[in-house]
Protein backbone atom coordinates (compact mmCIF):
# COMPACT_ATOMS: atom_id res chain seq x y z
CA UNK A 1 0.00 0.00 0.00
CA UNK A 2 1.61 3.19 -1.19
CA UNK A 3 0.39 5.29 1.68
CA UNK A 4 1.56 2.77 4.24
CA UNK A 5 4.97 2.53 2.65
CA UNK A 6 5.41 6.24 2.25
CA UNK A 7 4.45 6.70 5.88
CA UNK A 8 6.99 4.19 7.05
CA UNK A 9 9.67 5.78 4.86
CA UNK A 10 9.04 9.20 6.17
CA UNK A 11 7.81 8.45 9.66
CA UNK A 12 5.07 10.93 8.85
CA UNK A 13 1.40 10.97 9.36
CA UNK A 14 -0.17 11.44 5.96
CA UNK A 15 -3.16 13.53 5.16
CA UNK A 16 -2.88 15.60 8.31
CA UNK A 17 -4.60 18.91 8.26
CA UNK A 18 -2.75 22.18 8.27
CA UNK A 19 -2.28 23.22 11.85
CA UNK A 20 -1.13 19.86 13.06
CA UNK A 21 2.47 19.22 14.05
CA UNK A 22 3.35 17.35 10.90
CA UNK A 23 6.14 17.73 8.45
CA UNK A 24 5.24 17.89 4.88
CA UNK A 25 6.45 17.09 1.44
CA UNK A 26 5.62 15.30 -1.72
CA UNK A 27 6.50 11.64 -1.95
CA UNK A 28 6.85 9.38 -4.92
CA UNK A 29 7.07 5.73 -3.96
CA UNK A 30 9.56 3.40 -5.67
CA UNK A 31 8.38 2.15 -9.01
CA UNK A 32 5.27 4.21 -8.80
CA UNK A 33 4.11 7.35 -10.48
CA UNK A 34 1.80 8.27 -7.60
CA UNK A 35 2.42 11.58 -6.01
CA UNK A 36 1.24 11.84 -2.46
CA UNK A 37 0.10 15.16 -1.19
CA UNK A 38 2.23 15.75 1.85
CA UNK A 39 2.68 19.37 2.71
CA UNK A 40 4.78 20.13 5.75
CA UNK A 41 3.16 22.15 8.44
CA UNK A 42 4.55 23.01 11.77
CA UNK A 43 2.72 24.59 14.70
CA UNK A 44 0.07 25.84 12.33
CA UNK A 45 2.55 27.29 9.89
CA UNK A 46 4.63 25.98 7.09
CA UNK A 47 8.16 25.18 8.18
CA UNK A 48 10.30 28.16 7.27
CA UNK A 49 13.36 28.43 5.07
CA UNK A 50 14.30 24.78 4.56
CA UNK A 51 10.82 23.62 3.70
CA UNK A 52 10.70 19.98 2.69
CA UNK A 53 8.39 20.18 -0.22
CA UNK A 54 9.97 18.05 -2.90
CA UNK A 55 10.73 14.66 -1.49
CA UNK A 56 10.80 12.13 -4.28
CA UNK A 57 11.72 8.97 -2.48
CA UNK A 58 13.22 6.05 -4.28
CA UNK A 59 13.43 7.68 -7.66
CA UNK A 60 16.54 8.77 -9.51
CA UNK A 61 16.07 12.40 -8.70
CA UNK A 62 15.87 11.73 -4.99
CA UNK A 63 17.03 14.90 -3.27
CA UNK A 64 15.82 14.82 0.31
CA UNK A 65 14.70 12.46 3.01
CA UNK A 66 12.98 13.59 6.17
CA UNK A 67 13.22 11.39 9.23
CA UNK A 68 11.29 12.20 12.39
CA UNK A 69 12.97 11.27 15.68
CA UNK A 70 11.09 12.48 18.75
CA UNK A 71 11.02 16.24 18.63
CA UNK A 72 13.52 16.46 15.83
CA UNK A 73 13.21 15.99 12.10
CA UNK A 74 16.40 15.15 10.25
CA UNK A 75 16.43 16.25 6.64
CA UNK A 76 19.08 14.52 4.58
CA UNK A 77 19.46 16.28 1.28
CA UNK A 78 21.84 16.25 -1.63
CA UNK A 79 23.14 19.57 -2.81
CA UNK A 80 24.58 20.00 -6.28
CA UNK A 81 27.18 22.62 -6.21
CA UNK A 82 29.14 23.24 -9.47
CA UNK A 83 30.46 19.85 -10.53
CA UNK A 84 30.43 18.46 -7.00
CA UNK A 85 27.46 17.13 -5.09
CA UNK A 86 27.40 16.53 -1.36
CA UNK A 87 25.07 15.75 1.48
CA UNK A 88 23.43 18.56 3.37
CA UNK A 89 21.86 17.83 6.73
CA UNK A 90 19.49 20.05 8.62
CA UNK A 91 17.51 19.39 11.76
CA UNK A 92 14.14 20.87 12.52
CA UNK A 93 13.69 21.19 16.27
CA UNK A 94 9.97 21.12 16.92
CA UNK A 95 10.30 22.48 20.45
CA UNK A 96 12.20 25.61 19.55
CA UNK A 97 10.79 25.81 16.02
CA UNK A 98 14.24 26.35 14.60
CA UNK A 99 16.36 24.80 11.92
CA UNK A 100 19.77 23.62 13.09
CA UNK A 101 22.71 22.93 10.81
CA UNK A 102 24.76 20.32 12.69
CA UNK A 103 28.48 19.67 12.48
CA UNK A 104 28.78 16.61 10.26
CA UNK A 105 31.63 14.27 11.20
CA UNK A 106 33.15 11.39 9.27
CA UNK A 107 33.68 10.70 5.60
CA UNK A 108 30.37 11.12 3.83
CA UNK A 109 28.71 8.70 1.38
CA UNK A 110 29.31 9.19 -2.36
CA UNK A 111 26.16 11.34 -2.47
CA UNK A 112 24.41 9.80 -5.40
CA UNK A 113 20.74 9.27 -4.91
CA UNK A 114 19.68 7.52 -1.73
CA UNK A 115 16.84 6.34 0.46
CA UNK A 116 16.78 6.47 4.25
CA UNK A 117 14.98 5.00 7.25
CA UNK A 118 15.27 5.32 11.02
CA UNK A 119 16.51 2.06 12.53
CA UNK A 120 16.61 3.11 16.18
CA UNK A 121 16.97 6.28 18.23
CA UNK A 122 20.69 6.31 17.55
CA UNK A 123 21.01 5.76 13.80
CA UNK A 124 19.43 6.37 10.41
CA UNK A 125 20.15 3.84 7.68
CA UNK A 126 20.99 5.48 4.35
CA UNK A 127 21.20 3.30 1.22
CA UNK A 128 23.14 4.78 -1.68
CA UNK A 129 22.23 3.88 -5.25
CA UNK A 130 24.46 3.42 -8.26
CA UNK A 131 27.48 2.24 -6.24
CA UNK A 132 28.62 -1.27 -5.31
CA UNK A 133 26.64 -3.01 -2.58
CA UNK A 134 29.81 -2.92 -0.45
CA UNK A 135 29.70 0.86 -0.61
CA UNK A 136 25.98 1.38 -0.48
CA UNK A 137 25.10 0.93 3.20
CA UNK A 138 25.68 3.94 5.43
CA UNK A 139 24.50 5.04 8.85
CA UNK A 140 23.92 8.59 9.95
CA UNK A 141 24.66 8.47 13.67
CA UNK A 142 22.37 10.95 15.40
CA UNK A 143 22.59 9.92 19.05
CA UNK A 144 25.24 7.22 19.47
CA UNK A 145 27.67 7.43 22.43
CA UNK A 146 30.26 8.92 20.05
CA UNK A 147 27.86 11.62 18.86
CA UNK A 148 26.82 12.40 22.45
CA UNK A 149 30.48 12.76 23.40
CA UNK A 150 31.20 15.03 20.42
CA UNK A 151 28.12 17.12 21.15
CA UNK A 152 29.44 17.69 24.66
CA UNK A 153 32.91 18.64 23.41
CA UNK A 154 31.59 21.05 20.76
CA UNK A 155 28.62 22.34 22.74
CA UNK A 156 26.52 22.17 19.59
CA UNK A 157 24.55 19.69 17.50
CA UNK A 158 26.59 16.93 15.87
CA UNK A 159 25.83 14.02 13.54
CA UNK A 160 28.33 11.53 12.17
CA UNK A 161 28.52 9.34 9.08
CA UNK A 162 29.46 5.71 9.55
CA UNK A 163 29.99 3.27 6.68
CA UNK A 164 28.40 -0.16 6.95
CA UNK A 165 30.98 -2.93 6.56
CA UNK A 166 30.01 -6.48 5.69
CA UNK A 167 31.13 -9.17 8.13
CA UNK A 168 32.18 -9.27 11.75
CA UNK A 169 35.66 -8.32 12.94
CA UNK A 170 37.21 -9.56 16.14
CA UNK A 171 36.92 -7.20 19.06
CA UNK A 172 39.89 -4.88 19.52
CA UNK A 173 41.97 -5.40 22.67
CA UNK A 174 42.65 -2.46 24.97
CA UNK A 175 45.71 -2.95 27.18
CA UNK A 176 46.25 -0.55 30.08
CA UNK A 177 48.46 -0.45 33.12
CA UNK A 178 50.98 1.80 34.83
CA UNK A 179 54.03 3.05 33.00
CA UNK A 180 56.83 0.48 33.10
CA UNK A 181 54.64 -2.53 33.90
CA UNK A 182 55.49 -4.19 30.57
CA UNK A 183 52.51 -3.49 28.27
CA UNK A 184 54.73 -2.60 25.32
CA UNK A 185 56.91 -5.66 25.92
CA UNK A 186 53.88 -8.00 25.94
CA UNK A 187 52.38 -6.37 22.83
CA UNK A 188 55.69 -6.59 20.96
CA UNK A 189 55.85 -10.35 21.70
CA UNK A 190 52.28 -10.81 20.46
CA UNK A 191 52.91 -8.87 17.26
CA UNK A 192 56.11 -10.80 16.61
CA UNK A 193 54.47 -14.20 17.06
CA UNK A 194 51.24 -13.36 15.19
CA UNK A 195 52.07 -10.65 12.64
CA UNK A 196 49.11 -11.42 10.43
CA UNK A 197 46.60 -11.77 13.25
CA UNK A 198 47.23 -8.63 15.31
CA UNK A 199 47.85 -5.02 14.34
CA UNK A 200 48.94 -2.18 16.60
CA UNK A 201 46.92 1.00 16.89
CA UNK A 202 49.54 3.70 16.41
CA UNK A 203 48.66 6.51 18.80
CA UNK A 204 49.38 10.21 18.42
CA UNK A 205 51.43 11.93 21.11
CA UNK A 206 52.94 15.33 21.77
CA UNK A 207 55.86 13.84 23.68
CA UNK A 208 59.29 13.76 22.05
CA UNK A 209 60.48 10.54 20.41
CA UNK A 210 62.83 8.31 22.39
CA UNK A 211 65.99 6.94 20.78
CA UNK A 212 64.95 4.12 18.39
CA UNK A 213 61.30 5.25 18.27
CA UNK A 214 60.08 5.69 14.69
CA UNK A 215 57.40 8.19 13.68
CA UNK A 216 54.38 6.34 12.32
CA UNK A 217 55.48 3.03 13.84
CA UNK A 218 55.66 3.54 17.61
CA UNK A 219 53.68 6.78 17.63
CA UNK A 220 52.61 9.55 15.33
CA UNK A 221 54.61 12.35 16.94
CA UNK A 222 52.50 15.46 16.64
CA UNK A 223 52.50 19.15 17.51
CA UNK A 224 50.03 20.09 20.24
CA UNK A 225 48.00 22.62 18.27
CA UNK A 226 47.55 20.32 15.25
CA UNK A 227 46.58 17.43 17.51
CA UNK A 228 44.12 19.59 19.44
CA UNK A 229 42.58 20.76 16.18
CA UNK A 230 42.20 17.18 14.90
CA UNK A 231 40.60 16.21 18.22
CA UNK A 232 38.13 19.07 17.95
CA UNK A 233 37.26 17.92 14.44
CA UNK A 234 36.22 14.52 15.79
CA UNK A 235 39.11 12.52 14.37
CA UNK A 236 39.95 10.84 17.66
CA UNK A 237 38.32 7.90 19.37
CA UNK A 238 39.83 8.99 22.68
CA UNK A 239 42.55 11.25 24.04
CA UNK A 240 44.04 12.04 27.44
CA UNK A 241 46.68 14.11 29.16
CA UNK A 242 49.16 11.55 30.42
CA UNK A 243 52.34 12.33 32.40
CA UNK A 244 52.28 15.91 31.09
CA UNK A 245 51.72 15.16 27.39
CA UNK A 246 48.72 14.69 25.13
CA UNK A 247 48.11 11.16 23.84
CA UNK A 248 45.26 9.96 21.66
CA UNK A 249 43.93 7.19 19.44
CA UNK A 250 42.70 8.38 16.07
CA UNK A 251 39.72 6.63 14.55
CA UNK A 252 41.89 5.92 11.53
CA UNK A 253 44.51 4.16 13.71
CA UNK A 254 41.95 1.55 14.75
CA UNK A 255 40.07 1.28 11.47
CA UNK A 256 43.16 0.87 9.30
CA UNK A 257 44.11 -2.21 11.34
CA UNK A 258 40.60 -3.64 11.23
CA UNK A 259 40.32 -2.96 7.50
CA UNK A 260 43.41 -5.15 7.03
CA UNK A 261 41.46 -7.99 8.64
CA UNK A 262 43.61 -7.88 11.79
CA UNK A 263 42.66 -7.65 15.43
CA UNK A 264 43.55 -4.24 16.76
CA UNK A 265 45.65 -3.80 19.94
CA UNK A 266 45.50 -0.48 21.78
CA UNK A 267 48.12 0.46 24.40
CA UNK A 268 46.45 3.32 26.27
CA UNK A 269 46.20 4.68 29.80
CA UNK A 270 43.24 4.20 32.17
CA UNK A 271 41.56 7.50 31.21
CA UNK A 272 41.72 6.40 27.56
CA UNK A 273 40.31 2.99 28.44
CA UNK A 274 37.40 4.70 30.17
CA UNK A 275 36.68 6.80 27.06
CA UNK A 276 36.81 3.77 24.78
CA UNK A 277 34.47 1.91 27.16
CA UNK A 278 32.01 4.79 26.75
CA UNK A 279 32.35 4.82 22.96
CA UNK A 280 30.65 2.65 20.36
CA UNK A 281 33.77 0.50 19.94
CA UNK A 282 33.20 -2.89 21.50
CA UNK A 283 36.53 -4.07 22.85
CA UNK A 284 38.13 -6.31 25.46
CA UNK A 285 39.78 -4.41 28.30
CA UNK A 286 42.86 -5.83 30.04
CA UNK A 287 44.72 -4.22 32.93
CA UNK A 288 48.33 -5.28 33.50
CA UNK A 289 49.54 -5.05 37.14
CA UNK A 290 53.10 -5.19 38.45
CA UNK A 291 53.94 -7.84 41.10
CA UNK A 292 54.82 -4.95 43.46
CA UNK A 293 55.29 -1.21 43.41
CA UNK A 294 59.00 -1.65 44.09
CA UNK A 295 59.37 -3.89 41.03
CA UNK A 296 57.52 -1.32 38.90
CA UNK A 297 59.94 1.40 39.99
CA UNK A 298 62.89 -0.88 39.28
CA UNK A 299 61.67 -1.59 35.72
CA UNK A 300 60.96 2.05 34.99
CA UNK A 301 64.46 3.04 36.14
CA UNK A 302 66.10 0.13 34.32
CA UNK A 303 64.45 1.16 31.06
CA UNK A 304 66.42 4.39 31.27
CA UNK A 305 64.15 6.43 29.02
CA UNK A 306 62.91 9.04 31.53
CA UNK A 307 64.53 11.72 33.66
CA UNK A 308 64.29 11.39 37.45
CA UNK A 309 61.55 14.02 37.48
CA UNK A 310 59.56 12.15 34.84
CA UNK A 311 60.03 8.86 36.70
CA UNK A 312 58.63 10.45 39.87
CA UNK A 313 55.64 11.78 37.95
CA UNK A 314 54.98 8.38 36.34
CA UNK A 315 55.22 6.63 39.71
CA UNK A 316 52.73 9.06 41.27
CA UNK A 317 50.34 8.45 38.40
CA UNK A 318 50.90 4.69 38.70
CA UNK A 319 49.34 4.68 42.19
CA UNK A 320 46.22 6.37 40.86
CA UNK A 321 46.05 3.96 37.90
CA UNK A 322 46.41 0.93 40.15
CA UNK A 323 43.58 2.27 42.33
CA UNK A 324 41.36 2.57 39.28
CA UNK A 325 42.03 -0.94 38.00
CA UNK A 326 39.14 -2.18 40.15
CA UNK A 327 36.63 0.39 38.87
CA UNK A 328 33.40 -1.55 38.35
CA UNK A 329 32.72 -2.41 34.73
CA UNK A 330 35.96 -0.99 33.39
CA UNK A 331 38.38 -3.89 32.92
CA UNK A 332 37.38 -7.38 31.86
CA UNK A 333 40.66 -9.02 32.90
CA UNK A 334 43.59 -8.33 35.20
CA UNK A 335 47.00 -9.82 34.36
CA UNK A 336 49.94 -9.76 36.77
CA UNK A 337 53.21 -9.33 34.91
CA UNK A 338 55.67 -11.02 37.28
CA UNK A 339 57.41 -13.62 35.15
CA UNK A 340 57.27 -12.29 31.60
CA UNK A 341 56.85 -15.66 29.85
CA UNK A 342 54.11 -16.78 32.24
CA UNK A 343 52.25 -13.49 31.81
CA UNK A 344 52.54 -13.72 28.03
CA UNK A 345 51.08 -17.24 28.05
CA UNK A 346 48.17 -15.98 30.17
CA UNK A 347 47.57 -13.15 27.73
CA UNK A 348 47.47 -15.59 24.80
CA UNK A 349 45.04 -17.87 26.63
CA UNK A 350 42.83 -14.98 27.43
CA UNK A 351 42.72 -13.78 23.83
CA UNK A 352 41.97 -17.15 22.31
CA UNK A 353 39.16 -17.60 24.85
CA UNK A 354 37.38 -14.75 23.22
CA UNK A 355 37.72 -16.23 19.78
CA UNK A 356 33.97 -16.34 19.31
CA UNK A 357 33.84 -13.83 16.46
CA UNK A 358 34.98 -15.36 13.22
CA UNK A 359 36.01 -12.97 10.48
CA UNK A 360 33.50 -12.10 7.80
CA UNK A 361 30.83 -14.62 8.67
CA UNK A 362 27.22 -14.26 7.77
CA UNK A 363 27.43 -12.37 4.49
CA UNK A 364 25.48 -14.25 1.91
CA UNK A 365 25.87 -11.80 -0.92
CA UNK A 366 28.15 -13.26 -3.55
CA UNK A 367 29.04 -10.16 -5.47
CA UNK A 368 29.26 -7.17 -3.21
CA UNK A 369 31.42 -5.39 -5.78
CA UNK A 370 28.85 -5.24 -8.55
CA UNK A 371 27.05 -1.95 -9.02
CA UNK A 372 23.80 -2.01 -7.10
CA UNK A 373 20.71 0.12 -7.16
CA UNK A 374 18.69 -0.71 -4.09
CA UNK A 375 16.22 1.40 -2.23
CA UNK A 376 14.69 0.81 1.18
CA UNK A 377 11.35 -0.88 0.98
CA UNK A 378 10.38 -1.50 4.57
CA UNK A 379 11.60 -2.50 8.00
CA UNK A 380 10.83 -4.92 10.78
CA UNK A 381 12.40 -4.87 14.23
CA UNK A 382 15.39 -6.89 13.11
CA UNK A 383 15.64 -6.39 9.34
CA UNK A 384 15.45 -3.74 6.65
CA UNK A 385 14.28 -4.87 3.22
CA UNK A 386 15.89 -3.45 0.11
CA UNK A 387 14.39 -3.61 -3.33
CA UNK A 388 16.37 -3.53 -6.53
CA UNK A 389 15.24 -0.64 -8.69
CA UNK A 390 15.84 -2.67 -11.80
CA UNK A 391 13.47 -5.48 -10.78
CA UNK A 392 9.75 -5.75 -10.45
CA UNK A 393 8.87 -6.50 -6.88
CA UNK A 394 6.29 -9.20 -7.37
CA UNK A 395 7.98 -11.23 -10.09
CA UNK A 396 11.59 -10.81 -9.15
CA UNK A 397 11.86 -11.97 -5.56
CA UNK A 398 15.62 -12.40 -5.98
CA UNK A 399 15.85 -8.65 -6.27
CA UNK A 400 14.95 -8.27 -2.64
CA UNK A 401 17.61 -8.13 0.03
CA UNK A 402 17.35 -8.20 3.80
CA UNK A 403 19.84 -6.31 5.97
CA UNK A 404 20.10 -8.00 9.36
CA UNK A 405 20.12 -5.28 12.03
CA UNK A 406 20.60 -7.67 14.94
CA UNK A 407 24.15 -8.42 13.83
CA UNK A 408 25.50 -4.87 13.93
CA UNK A 409 28.44 -4.29 16.21
CA UNK A 410 30.03 -1.00 17.08
CA UNK A 411 33.15 -0.33 15.09
CA UNK A 412 35.16 2.73 15.89
CA UNK A 413 33.16 5.77 14.82
CA UNK A 414 33.27 5.92 11.03
CA UNK A 415 32.40 2.27 10.45
CA UNK A 416 29.49 0.07 11.50
CA UNK A 417 30.64 -3.51 11.28
CA UNK A 418 28.84 -6.81 11.38
CA UNK A 419 26.51 -6.18 8.46
CA UNK A 420 24.80 -9.32 7.22
CA UNK A 421 22.84 -9.09 4.00
CA UNK A 422 21.01 -11.95 2.35
CA UNK A 423 18.67 -12.24 -0.57
CA UNK A 424 15.04 -13.04 0.08
CA UNK A 425 14.09 -16.26 -1.66
CA UNK A 426 10.43 -15.72 -1.54
CA UNK A 427 8.35 -12.60 -1.74
CA UNK A 428 6.09 -14.23 0.84
CA UNK A 429 8.91 -14.29 3.40
CA UNK A 430 9.41 -10.62 2.86
CA UNK A 431 5.75 -9.78 3.11
CA UNK A 432 5.41 -11.90 6.24
CA UNK A 433 8.28 -9.92 7.70
CA UNK A 434 6.60 -6.62 6.87
CA UNK A 435 3.30 -7.66 8.37
Ligand SMILES: Nc1ncnc2c1ncn2[C@@H]1O[C@H](COP(=O)(O)OP(=O)(O)OP(=O)(O)O)[C@@H](O)[C@H]1O
Pocket residue numbers: 177178179180181182183184185186299300302303337338339340341343
Ligand atom coordinates in the same frame (compact mmCIF):
# COMPACT_ATOMS: atom_id res chain seq x y z
N1 LIG B 1 57.99 -9.41 33.47
C1 LIG B 1 59.02 -8.58 33.40
N2 LIG B 1 60.06 -8.74 34.22
C2 LIG B 1 61.11 -7.89 34.20
N3 LIG B 1 61.21 -6.82 33.37
C3 LIG B 1 60.19 -6.61 32.55
C4 LIG B 1 59.04 -7.45 32.50
N4 LIG B 1 58.19 -6.98 31.59
C5 LIG B 1 58.76 -5.89 31.04
N5 LIG B 1 59.96 -5.67 31.61
C6 LIG B 1 60.88 -4.54 31.36
O1 LIG B 1 60.31 -3.39 31.99
C7 LIG B 1 60.58 -2.21 31.24
C8 LIG B 1 59.26 -1.50 30.96
O2 LIG B 1 58.51 -2.29 30.05
P1 LIG B 1 57.62 -1.62 28.93
O3 LIG B 1 58.39 -0.53 28.26
O4 LIG B 1 57.10 -2.70 28.09
O5 LIG B 1 56.50 -0.96 29.85
P2 LIG B 1 55.17 -0.21 29.45
O6 LIG B 1 54.12 -0.68 30.34
O7 LIG B 1 54.94 -0.36 27.99
O8 LIG B 1 55.56 1.28 29.79
P3 LIG B 1 54.94 2.66 29.22
O9 LIG B 1 53.53 2.72 29.64
O10 LIG B 1 55.76 3.71 29.87
O11 LIG B 1 55.11 2.66 27.74
C9 LIG B 1 61.29 -2.65 29.99
O12 LIG B 1 62.68 -2.40 30.15
C10 LIG B 1 61.03 -4.15 29.89
O13 LIG B 1 62.08 -4.84 29.28
Ligand SMILES: Nc1nc2c(ncn2[C@@H]2O[C@H](COP(=O)(O)O)[C@@H](O)[C@H]2O)c(=O)[nH]1
Pocket residue numbers: 176177178179183203204207238239240242243247248249267268269270271272273
Ligand atom coordinates in the same frame (compact mmCIF):
# COMPACT_ATOMS: atom_id res chain seq x y z
N1 LIG C 1 44.87 7.65 26.53
C1 LIG C 1 45.92 7.26 25.82
N2 LIG C 1 47.03 6.83 26.42
C2 LIG C 1 48.07 6.43 25.66
C3 LIG C 1 48.01 6.44 24.27
N3 LIG C 1 49.18 5.99 23.78
C4 LIG C 1 49.93 5.67 24.83
N4 LIG C 1 49.25 5.93 25.97
C5 LIG C 1 49.70 5.71 27.34
O1 LIG C 1 50.57 6.71 27.73
C6 LIG C 1 51.44 6.22 28.74
C7 LIG C 1 52.84 6.65 28.47
O2 LIG C 1 53.34 6.11 27.30
P1 LIG C 1 54.88 6.33 26.88
O3 LIG C 1 55.02 5.71 25.54
O4 LIG C 1 55.14 7.78 26.91
O5 LIG C 1 55.70 5.61 27.93
C8 LIG C 1 51.25 4.71 28.75
O6 LIG C 1 50.47 4.38 29.89
C9 LIG C 1 50.47 4.43 27.52
O7 LIG C 1 49.60 3.35 27.69
C10 LIG C 1 46.81 6.91 23.66
O8 LIG C 1 46.64 6.96 22.44
N5 LIG C 1 45.81 7.31 24.47
